[in-house]
Amino acid sequence: MEQAFWKEAVVYQIYPRSFKDSNGDGIGDLQGIHSKLDYLKELGVDVIWLSPVYKSPNDDNGYDISDYYDIMDEFGTLQDWEELLAGLHNRGMKLMMDLVVNHSSDEHAWFMESRSSKDNPYRDYYIWRPGHEDGTAPNNWTSFFSGSAWQYDDTTAEYYLHLFTKKQPDLNWENPKLRQSIYDMMTFWLDKGVDGFRMDVINLISKVPGLPDDGKEGLSDGSPYYMNGPRIHEFLREMNEQVLSKYEVMTVGEAPGATVEEAIKYTGKDRHELQMVFQFEHMDVDSGAEGKWDLVPWTLPKLREVLHKWQTGLAEDGWNSLYLNNHDQPRMVSRFGNDKEYRGESAKMLATLLHTLKGTPYIFQGEELGMTNVKFISIEEYRDVEIHNMYNEKVVQGGADPGTIMQAIETKGRDNARTPMQWNTEANAGFTTGTPWISVNPNYTEINAEAAVADPESIFHYYRKLIALRKQNPVMVYGDYELIMQDHEQIYAYTRTLNQEKWLIVLNFTGEPVMLDLPDGLRTEGGRLIITNYPEDGMNAGELRPYEARVYSLKA
Structure with a gap:
């Protein structure tokens, strides 16, 4: 087995908005992260993955980027980022940045040029199509966040594709100039000292030519026409050749809908594409026929079957990423453990699973404390665009039972992961001296970092032991x-x-x-x-x- 630092590493994901606020505006920031580097060093992690910190109007919490070369005002400045990078490197840790290049913000300069006229040089940086003669969209694809994946734009009387919110137009990877612009941007950050990229929905960048729909009446799932598309491996090999191969970096691609066979194509050692992918098959073990919000009980045989399939499928070629929660998933102890009477035991058991399977473990902030899902009283307390779009579609427009939908949100909603990090028993869990952008989970008085660090039997110290064992025992890797x-x-x-x-x-x-x-x-x-x-x-x-x-x- 070929040895590599990225196989031996333990990665810690930070959702900057919710980690630590340094200036009292209620929003986590880069200086806040910097102030907690010694905590992360004590935990023992090797790589910090930062969810997006680039300039953004925040329609989808930073995953709608308006300037790839600058930092969001709420998070700080480029100098703050450089100081954070130096602080990590001085402590022997690495930094992995989020790379969001399936789409940009509609406030990005490229898109503002693109929409201005059909003959603008940036027009083909995005995917534009005329509608049908009857006034309907170019095809019947749905957005991941409900509704049509097409938005009509008055300026040129055409539609643009957005697989996510209408403020996140998809970039056109068929255009070599667009690809070169992305490679230039990646090189900018690597030259600044970034140690790798987590690539957001990277397997969606290649669409089937002609953008066909499936011929069904009404809106339909278009994923067969853009997941793992016809040129995806060509694009990733080009990215590797032009950029990634020139640096010692760590790469993981988010790949919804990827099978084991596809993952081997993405991560095989002679493929020269990516090192790992995030697959989602185990994240669907509690989803029914209607998808994520259709709750069904998960079972160990079902979860084990999926994990086993990926362990054996990538045993000889490729490499697994190991996770049970992240910024898009509910808290793992609430989902796969028992967040009441056995919170400590089940959180440690799940950690044991993640750190003893074969692959690279990813810890999501607060997981090492056993942070749990939150139960907000009203829909107004939630901040996530996906939650609000779904609630509007199912309850306001569709007449579904609000109680049933709220239960689904409490179980699977993304805001479960996004409540502020629980540092201590002070107001707002020590996250901010101001009003937090999203409410703190009320259980912070019992579950917080200060108490965990002080207790040698805590979940935090159990994670420290697991991480130390991994460093000392190659059999774990x-x-x-x-x-x-x-x-x-x-x-x-x-x-x-x-x-x-x-x-x-x-x-x-x-x-x-x-x-x-x-x-x-x-x-x-x-x-x-x-x-x-x-x-x-x-x-x-x-x-x-x-x-x-x-x-x-x-x-x-």
Whole structure:
């Protein structure tokens, strides 16, 4: 197995708006992040991934960029960013920036030029089409955020494509000048010292020529025509050749809808595209036929089946990214654990899973504290454009039951991840001295960093141990993965093997004690217990306590 820093790293994602506010305006900023670098160093992470900090009108919290070369006023200045980068590098950490190049903001200079006339040099930086003679949009694709993916523009009497909000027009990657402009921008940041990119919805940049619809009546899912499109691998190889190959960088591409087979094409070692992708198959285990907001109970067999498929599918070529939550997903302890009576145990169990599977672990801010989903009383308290568009479509226009929709938001809404980081028991959890842009989760008085750092048995210190173990034991990074007890309803168990080192990982995914009946040849007698999320007193070799996690070293 080829060794690489990005395989051995542990990545910590910061959502800047919600991390730490330094100036009392209620919005997290770069100086706030800088003030917490010693906390991140103590945790032991290697790479900080910053969600977008570029200039933006904030229609979709920074994922609508109006200037790729400058910093959002609310977050600070380019000098603040340079000081943050230096602070990270001085502590031996790296910085990964978000790269958002499927779309820009409609307030970007390129788009303002593009919409001004049909013969403007920037017209083809975006995707424009005339409507049909009956006045309907060029095709029937839906936006990810509800409604048509097309917006009519009076200036030139044509429509532009926006797979996200109407203020996020899609860039036209078929245009070589646009691609070159993006490569120039990437080079600008790499020359400043950036250590890598997380690429937002990168597998959507190539659209099927002609932009066909599926011929159905009304709006329809157009994803077969833009997910993993016909030129996607050509574009990524070109990006790698022109930019990425010239620097020592870490790359991960967000790739909704990617299969294992596609992921190997993106990340295979001889493909010269990306190092990892974020796939979403395990994020759909609690989604019904109607998609994300159609709640169904998840089961361990279903979750394990997906994780196992990706572990084995990328075993020989490619590399997995390991995550259970991020800025677009609910809190993992609320979703896959028990955020009430077993919050500590289940948060540690899930952390054990993420750090002992094969791949690069990604921690989302507050995960190391066991931060939970939030339950706001009214729709007005939510800030996310996706939540409001969905609520408007289903309740205001569609007449759906508000209680049912609010329950779906409380379970799956993106704002669960975006409530402010909980630093201490002071007002607003120590996040800001002003009024926070989104309300703080009221449970900050019990769940906060100050208390966690002071408690040697906290989730925070358990993460520190896992990260330290990973640095000391190559088997955690490079060891072969093998599933055992594959039909067990409550336990996820597997081994990791590297040369003469063999580790056994057993995880109870339920709030009940479970008998641990290991297969012959994997008895733990004579094995060494590496880490567990319970006190060792009271441990019964033949039984796992609720949400118990154990990692043993056995003789290979």
